[in-house]
Amino acid sequence: MSAASQPAAAYLGITQVDKAYGAAVVLDGVDLAVDKGEFIALLGPSGCGKTTLLRIIAGLVQPDGGTVILAGKDVTRLPPHRRNIGVVFQNYALFPHLTVAENVGFGLAVRRVARADRAPRVAEALRLVQMEDYAARRISALSGGQQQRVALARALAFAPSLLLLDEPLAALDRKLRESVQVELRQLIRRLGITTVFVTHDQEEALILADRIGVMNQGRLEQLAAPRELYAKPRSRFVLDFVGRSCLIAGRVVGTAEGLVSVDTAHGRIQAPGSFMSGAAVEIGLRPEALRLGRGSDGGMNSITATVTDRIFLGSRLVMTLAAGPGERLLAELDAADAEAASGETVTLSWPAVDTLVFPAGAAG
Ligand SMILES: Nc1ncnc2c1ncn2[C@@H]1O[C@H](COP(=O)(O)OP(=O)(O)OP(=O)(O)O)[C@@H](O)[C@H]1O
Ligand SMILES: [Mg+2]
Incomplete structure (x- = not known):
């Protein structure tokens, strides 16, 4: 096959990723191709393997088989800090005894950004999420929505190639969640960062994503634009799960x-x-x-x-x-x-x- 007839390589390419814990198969031959700048939502019932897939992309868990390619580079065996991936987990994993600025700076220190360069980058990241006035506050003195923004700022501060969000809005009440959803989408679109967002809230997936991947028992059942997923579900599971x-x-x-x-x-x-x-x-x-x-x-x-x-x-x-x-x-x-x-x-x-x-x- 000539190079010209090959499909363009995906920005994030996951090929045949498997993962088992003992006898329990958690991921079973997952393929996922994400374009640069795309916002993908992974949707599926509890325990279907969403977080595990995210952790494999981030490098926090090693797959049993398969490869992860990011920006043309095979990162499957690279440690997390060498992948340039920003991660926000459901519980944010912020340090409660540190200030907002210290939390955001921490991610830069881990990535060996020179001390003198950290402060302006922290300020810039906090400005992006409109938390610049809270830089000196302790995390324990913030609301849930504010903590969510700090976690996002920490992930954005080192200009990641990829952003992974694991149910980042789950801790917010419904009203706050709805406003943060829209803000988050606008910010990420403006920055043009390729994003994989895990949720089990189908409405959130339909609102936010360019394409939605529906997972079921360790498999990716369908990856499609929200409209197509709704109108042409490929399986009874997808029909039932979405809408x-x-x-x-x-x-x-x-x-x-x-x-x-x-x-x-x-x-x-x-x-x-x-x-x-x-x-x-x-x-x-x-x-x-x-x-x-x-x-x-x-x-x-x-x-x-x-x-x-x-x-x-x-x-x-x-x-x-x-x-x-x-x-x-x-x-x-x-x-x-x-x-x-x-x-x-x-x-x-x-x-x-x-x-x-x-x-x-x-x-x-
Ligand atoms: N370290 C581990 N050791 C053993 N089993 C694990 C481990 N991590 C995850 N699992 C199992 O793998 C399966 C998938 O877990 P995962 O956290 O990926 O699910 P999920 O889709 O993110 O679910 P949820 O929506 O509840 O967050 C579950 O059955 C879980 O118990
Ligand atoms: Mg999970």
């Missing part, structure tokens, strides 16, 4: 012209895709795809279901419905045209193109 959804069980009767036909307890449903006839599948639906009534135009699926509950969200209304035993549907409708009452049986319809189909029982 609200519902499922209908069925069996494939055939595939024609890019549409797979699935027989369900509620009639035939069509979806884009291709499956073997006879395959057990699950139809996945996003609540906002559903409409009340039988669609008049072609290419629509429909189903009847009984309204079980209605939740008003201002202009929108979320309706829960029972389709069959154990099959609960969710429809997000315009409140204005959702008159059906609880107990009423209604017809719901949605475009075949907005229908997802997955192999049954492959939730992972």
